[in-house]
Amino acid sequence: MGKAARDLSARERIKSQREQERKQQQRRRLATVVTVVVVALAVIGGAFWYVQSGKSETLSGQLAPITLQSDGSRVMAKPGVEKPVLDIYEDFQCPACQSFEQTSSATVKNMAAAGQVKVVYHSVNIFTTEPTRGNTIRASAAARCVPDGKQWMAFHDRLFKEQPPETKSGFAIDDLVKWGKEAGVTDPGFESCVRSQKEAPAQAEYNKKLEDTGAFAKGTPTLRLNGKEIDNTISFSPSSLRNAILDAAK
Template identity: 55%
Template sequence: MGKAERSKTAREKIREQQAAERAREQRKKVVTYVTAGAVAIAAIGAGMWYTMSRSQSEQAGADLAPVTIQADGSVIMAKDGVTKPVVDIYEDFQCPACKELERVSGQTFKNLAAEGLAKVVYHPITIFGQEPTKGNSVRAGAAARCVPDGKQWVAFHDLLFENQPSESVEGFKTDQLIEWGKEAGVTDPGFETCVTSQKHAQAQLDYSDKINKRENLEGTPTVKVDGQMIDNSVVFTPKDLRDTVTEAAK
């Protein structure tokens, strides 16, 4: 083999080595990109799981804590001897955000009371001033005041939110309210007349006015723990809500 041929062969070998090296570098880059992508996807997945785990509604736990209906229309849910922390829930049966709060965190409130971790107090009020929302709210609130039994009240409360009408139409009609009362287990013979006559309509309005002024509410839902308003980002996240109330119970 002549000198020129040997030189050519050497150059070819160098080119082959360089090509092989470039191929190895390319493979390394691909592996790096794939690994980084997998890590990113895993991180996103972990973040989504973490967020979902905190926002997931709780399942029903033990039986309801004892429920006591107060003369002013508020309702206390608490085990015997539990006096704090006090979780006050200010809500309007016609309020869409209140309906969403009940859907997302309603069971958390019930569980905390049942576990003896809080004294939960419901304050059904009317915040609307225009029709038809005002009338809807007053009829629902007044009807809730006609329910004499605590557990039946909770069931009726939940049904009102489940069947909440649109803000643009007349709803919570008396015949509907009576039917939902029966569904909630109300058997009191005076319930139907109480609902039909709207016996407690003025009491609902008076209590709402009193609460709005006393608590200086900006809207519903409003949740307070021992008098301190809790941010909605916490209230609408069951895990954060539980952590906040549990911490207050220490």
């Protein structure tokens, strides 16, 4: 074989090797892309499952009757429904409580309206420094000024909607009076009760009593089903909360 022929054969081998390397690189790139897509789809699918599992309900209709108790708590239940009992300890200034209201409150209301649970709302005060301390006291004392159950719930929901940042003074007296009237509160003594903070001492006494019993020792919101504290992974998942309440009724 002459020199020219050997050179041609060498160039062909090099060309062939480069072509093989190019195809291998293409296959590796393709495999990488496929892997990334599969992982991305898994992540998206997992996120979709999470959103679906935590999807909030919508209110199905009228609320169950809501009655004021002598200690200031509120009971929401159809006549004759005594169990299971769901106690909700919440602070109007607490961001996590606001999140619970946005996520799971419709489930609680729907189940009470269906006669599946007796719900007891406890307004508490967990903040000890300003401005949050003043905010929570003004809001909870104002809520105690609403005797009608349906109006109280409308005011309750409005307070969470208007919750101020933890770094700013909020729940001003004028706003509380305004929001109450917009929520349909018609009691003639409501405005004077709010402006004088007449119910603040009773609220402080009630809050201390609950603190002393450890009712909400881990913070708010605290949910207790038949006296047993519910984990937040259940409280903030409407479907899980519904199932837990149904199980407690068995």
